[in-house]
Amino acid sequence: MKRDPEFYDYWPYHNRPKIQWPNGKKMAFWVAPNIEFYELNPPNNPHRKSWPQPYPATQGYSIRDYGNRVGHMRQMELLEKYGIRGSISLSTALCDHHPEIIQMCKDRNWEFFSHGIYNTRYTYGMSEQQERDMIKDSMETIFKHTDQMCAGYLAPALSHSERTLDLFAEVGTELFGKKGGIYTCDLFHDDQPTPIKLRSGKQFVSVPYSLEMNDTIAFVVNKMEPRRYGQILKDNFDRLYQEADESGTIMCIPTHNYQVSCPHRMKAYEEALDYITSHDDVWVTTGREIAEYYIEHYYDSTLADIQNKQAKWGGA
Amino acid sequence: MALDKNYLEYPHRSHGMDHNRYDWQMLAQQKPVVWPNNKKLALWINVPLQFFPLDQKGDPFKVPGGMTMPYPDLRHYSLRDYGNRVGIYRLLKAFDKYKVTPTFAMNTELAVRTPYLLDVIKERGNEIMCHGLHMDALHYGGQNIDEESDIISRALDTLRELSQQDVTGWLSPARNESENTPELLAQHGIKYFCDWVNDDMPYSFKTDKGNLWAMPLSNELEDKFIIMDNLHSEASYVEQICDACDFLLKEADTQGGRILALNIHPWMLGQPHRIAKLEKVLEYVTSKGVWCASATEILTEFTAQQK
Numbered sequence: 001m002k003r004d005p006e007f008y009d010y011w012p013y014h015n016r017p018k019i020q021w022p023n024g025k026k027m028a029f030w031v032a033p034n035i036e037f038y039e040l041n042p043p044n045n046p047h048r049k050s051w052p053q054p055y056p057a058t059q060g061y062s063i064r065d066y067g068n069r070v071g072h073m074r075q076m077e078l079l080e081k082y083g084i085r086g087s088i089s090l091s092t093a094l095c096d097h098h099p100e101i102i103q104m105c106k107d108r109n110w111e112f113f114s115h116g117i118y119n120t121r122y123t124y125g126m127s128e129q130q131e132r133d134m135i136k137d138s139m140e141t142i143f144k145h146t147d148q149m150c151a152g153y154l155a156p157a158l159s160h161s162e163r164t165l166d167l168f169a170e171v172g173t174e175l176f177g178k179k180g181g182i183y184t185c186d187l188f189h190d191d192q193p194t195p196i197k198l199r200s201g202k203q204f205v206s207v208p209y210s211l212e213m214n215d216t217i218a219f220v221v222n223k224m225e226p227r228r229y230g231q232i233l234k235d236n237f238d239r240l241y242q243e244a245d246e247s248g249t250i251m252c253i254p255t256h257n258y259q260v261s262c263p264h265r266m267k268a269y270e271e272a273l274d275y276i277t278s279h280d281d282v283w284v285t286t287g288r289e290i291a292e293y294y295i296e297h298y299y300d301s302t303l304a305d306i307q308n309k310q311a312k313w314g315g316a
Numbered sequence: 317m318a319l320d321k322n323y324l325e326y327p328h329r330s331h332g333m334d335h336n337r338y339d340w341q342m343l344a345q346q347k348p349v350v351w352p353n354n355k356k357l358a359l360w361i362n363v364p365l366q367f368f369p370l371d372q373k374g375d376p377f378k379v380p381g382g383m384t385m386p387y388p389d390l391r392h393y394s395l396r397d398y399g400n401r402v403g404i405y406r407l408l409k410a411f412d413k414y415k416v417t418p419t420f421a422m423n424t425e426l427a428v429r430t431p432y433l434l435d436v437i438k439e440r441g442n443e444i445m446c447h448g449l450h451m452d453a454l455h456y457g458g459q460n461i462d463e464e465s466d467i468i469s470r471a472l473d474t475l476r477e478l479s480q481q482d483v484t485g486w487l488s489p490a491r492n493e494s495e496n497t498p499e500l501l502a503q504h505g506i507k508y509f510c511d512w513v514n515d516d517m518p519y520s521f522k523t524d525k526g527n528l529w530a531m532p533l534s535n536e537l538e539d540k541f542i543i544m545d546n547l548h549s550e551a552s553y554v555e556q557i558c559d560a561c562d563f564l565l566k567e568a569d570t571q572g573g574r575i576l577a578l579n580i581h582p583w584m585l586g587q588p589h590r591i592a593k594l595e596k597v598l599e600y601v602t603s604k605g606v607w608c609a610s611a612t613e614i615l616t617e618f619t620a621q622q623k
Binding site: 037039040041043045046053054055056057058059061062063065066068069070072073074093096097098099100101117118121125126127129130133134223225226227262263264265266267268 | 317318319320322323324326328329330331332333334335340341342343344376377456457458491492493494495511512513514515516534535536537545546547548549552555556557559560561562563564567
């Protein structure tokens, strides 16, 4: 095991080269609905249990199914109302199970990125070849059903191996050249994009996705009241918006249709979206657009800045 | 290091669900329903009446809300008992004040132990569904089918006899089921059950012994979930229900009638410091012109419009 993941160097959040988003926008904002499929009776993974109860885990399974049956339509209509295209973190088996949802999102020009095949199949314990096959399957499935060359990754149920990001980037290049496999949502170390060191040396970036703004973390782990969630979304935005005067920031709201789309949570969520999108100088965008723009305009200058600081101060 | 080959095989990866219990369908594409008098929202107040045994076995798990301390756990036994002695009468008063129709989900053992309470409900004429034998009689994956069948028939036979009602509804203790529960319920004359929380409207649930209806009794809006599990304030409980009510009313404008299902426990909302919050919720919701109905009335109206 490694002492640290070795993906990036220490890079302080001040005195960084200034980022400016397209058309003079100072802050980027994106929403990442996780559209997931959980299996009622998945095979056992020796490192992590899928459900707390023996089959059938009626409660856990059925509330997640609620997300697809009931919640998806609610959030999709809400995002549309505020001019937001979702960047979908997709359990790609959903292309087979619920193609109706895929079609609706395709019609709205949403982005699809890989969140594995099922959210009940964990990376833990896979051989390198198995993990590569799983990632490749997920990216090919997205392409087959949407014609999109998958750019981003969020590992299924946030289950990783040491080589997850390497494999994702390599499979992306193998399938789609420069278009595929260019960003990850798996790291939570920064409010701006960070170049990630990979064994292939490929240009690859971590795009801020935020665990703190994630509705499941807020509602299930932190047990937040819906209106408090709405408030922290606005507070998070306010500070990143203010700091964006210095250099472009990014805010992401990762959501789940079985959480935020419940009837008692929609109002507070809508108020936050209404507030955020009422600011003209915010770039309402997708994960891929952020990653591509960043790689084209700021990747090299960031790397140079990191290397300068590293040369002067050293450190891990 | 590698996982078994089957970990990368996906036998159910095809259109629809990964099981054959119900069809895949999105709520927004369902045929719109119209409630009586053109009401947009049906209000289903569901009151579990529960018996938590002091000598809880906890097999295969301790039921949430049950005994947690070494025997005899008098604090939890008596606090739950409070609901059936005191809290329920506060709830009934509130229901009558706001003219709403409760449905009761009763543990059969409680019906046996408290004939007075059962008589009160019978005289009111409210619907009683079965909430299992008692809170420690759990249904669970891997349970012996004969043992489970025996629990279900004892629970239903006795409750039907004592209540003099058909008792066609079911809520499992802790909403937990075995792989056989739906078949056994259908076999024993149950028409609808409330364990699955994947929809906001009823839907047809397949079993080998005839279909059931799954009724949408929200867990997310339950008093116990919000106040006890999430530790939200009573004031936040009121806000959450009112926000849900507003949202469902708005959705009903374009998609047809919706159901606001409130599962409320006498031992939780029947406390002196919480009862006013329930009254506040009922005042708000009834001021919106909802259709107050029992679970069976809602289901009957719904199914009549599916033809």
